[in-house]
Amino acid sequence: MKARTVTFLKEHFAILFALISFFVYPYVIRWFDPTAATYDAGVLQIIVITIIMFTIFQWAVWRVINALWPVLAEFAKKLFNEYFKELTPWQQIKTFLSVYFGLFAALVALSRVIS
Known part of the structure; x- marks a missing residue:
């Protein structure tokens, strides 16, 4: 149960962090630029x-892979690291x-x- 909770947190932490940053971002940008609008459509908001x-x-793609090709998802989670370590340094860099x-x-x- 604990391993599943950790996996859930790892998968969803990025989305949660991005959504929180979306709502906190207007206050941060106003700290740098007091004339900025609430949801400024400028370059920084697009980022x-x-x-x-x-x-x-990314979350949706992994959900589809887990649903349609569970063998491929299992390979990516467990065996990819082992095969990657067997590559030469030049292949790892590429x-x-x-x-x-x-x-x-x-x-x-x-x-x-x-945009």
Whole structure:
């Protein structure tokens, strides 16, 4: 039971944090810029909304993977770390950079769609 609670918190903490930051953000931005509107549609607000949408999309994708392909989800949770450690350092760097820049490109594309 405890392991399931920890897993639940790990999966949903990002969404909870993003939503809380969405509601706290107007007060923080007014501290820096007193002329800012409540929900300013400026560049800084788009970043917060993009992070919220990204975490929700990430959660939804993992839910679909767990529902449709439980074997793939089990592999990603347990066996991927072992296989990743067996790669050469150059393969690890390529894998990490491709995942990093893929996520970065997804965030940029998502923020362009929002704005």
